[in-house]
Amino acid sequence: MPELPEVEGFKRIAEQSLVGRRITKARFLDDWMLKDTTPWTAQRRMKGKRVTSVDRRGKMLAVFTKAEKGEHDAPVLALHFGMTGRPIVTTPDEPIHTWDRVILDLDDGTQFRYRNSRRLGFVRVVTRNEIADMAWRLGPDALEVPASYLIEALATRDAAIKAVLLDQSFLAGVGNIYADEALHAAGINPLRSAKDLAREEVEKLHRALKRILERAVKAQSVGRSARLPLLGVRERASRQLGASGSPKVGCPRCQRPLKFAKIGGRTTFYCGNCQR
Numbered sequence: 001m002p003e004l005p006e007v008e009g010f011k012r013i014a015e016q017s018l019v020g021r022r023i024t025k026a027r028f029l030d031d032w033m034l035k036d037t038t039p040w041t042a043q044r045r046m047k048g049k050r051v052t053s054v055d056r057r058g059k060m061l062a063v064f065t066k067a068e069k070g071e072h073d074a075p076v077l078a079l080h081f082g083m084t085g086r087p088i089v090t091t092p093d094e095p096i097h098t099w100d101r102v103i104l105d106l107d108d109g110t111q112f113r114y115r116n117s118r119r120l121g122f123v124r125v126v127t128r129n130e131i132a133d134m135a136w137r138l139g140p141d142a143l144e145v146p147a148s149y150l151i152e153a154l155a156t157r158d159a160a161i162k163a164v165l166l167d168q169s170f171l172a173g174v175g176n177i178y179a180d181e182a183l184h185a186a187g188i189n190p191l192r193s194a195k196d197l198a199r200e201e202v203e204k205l206h207r208a209l210k211r212i213l214e215r216a217v218k219a220q221s222v223g224r225s226a227r228l229p230l231l232g233v234r235e236r237a238s239r240q241l242g243a244s245g246s247p248k249v250g251c252p253r254c255q256r257p258l259k260f261a262k263i264g265g266r267t268t269f270y271c272g273n274c275q276r
């Protein structure tokens with residue numbers, strides 16, 4: 001399940017594979033995931049384009065291309081990874097996988113593929129203006145947002161803080177696992193209303209979120225997953241959950257049994273003692 005740190009890793013993979021390369025052939029194999037256009041139009045717009053940069057906002061990558069002579073608006077390929085998408089760098093002799101939704105042939109003889117086992121996420125070919133607008137609707141990036149934004153924005157939200165953190169229009173890129181991790185580190189009960197949090201608590205949450213996401217991005221960049229306090233416990237608990245229905249795992253800080261709840265449709269682990 002990719003979260004922001006994984007997608008930050010995807011960005012690096014896409015950058016290494018695509019930047020400076022010319023797309024000799026573009027194939028859009030899933031006309032359901034490709035929004036607002038047909039595969040034929042999308043292929044025609046991307047073919048022959050040189051990639052200038054790759055940017056990430058939340059779980060979406062934007063692949064920017066260079067405008068050709070007389071063309072004022074070069075197309076941007078937007079790839080949203082949803083829960084299960086990932087980039088694949090390979091060569092044309094690898095058979096096409098059922099889950100390959102986009103295949104870009106590059107002028108160095110390699111191939112970049114967008115593979116997604118489920119159809120969550122999307123593929124779009126848009127203009128620079130449209131991508132700026134899409135990025136804006138996603139909310140600011142969790143890795144870059146200042147504490148002042150959280151303080152102001154949370155004060156108006158009357159919903160569980162965990163649910164607000166998962167809302168992609170509020171903050172792009174925080175998934176279930178890192179939201180739990182940050183709330184645990186900041187000592188905040190995930191069920192509390194966002195607007196009731198004190199300023200110092202929001203500042204603490206902001207620092208925790210940044211620290212955790214940065215650690216995860218760093219680990220991801222060397223192909224590992226970050227060792228975070230709740231993560232191991234979570235994995236043990238979900239194995240138990242499959243077996244018995246009521247996991248018994250201890251808080252990594254105080255060792256008392258962790259509680260679990262569904263918030264925003266996602267399983268949430270928290271400590272009733274450390275998180276108030």
Ligand SMILES: [Zn+2]
Binds near residue numbers: 251273
């Ligand atoms: Zn605890």
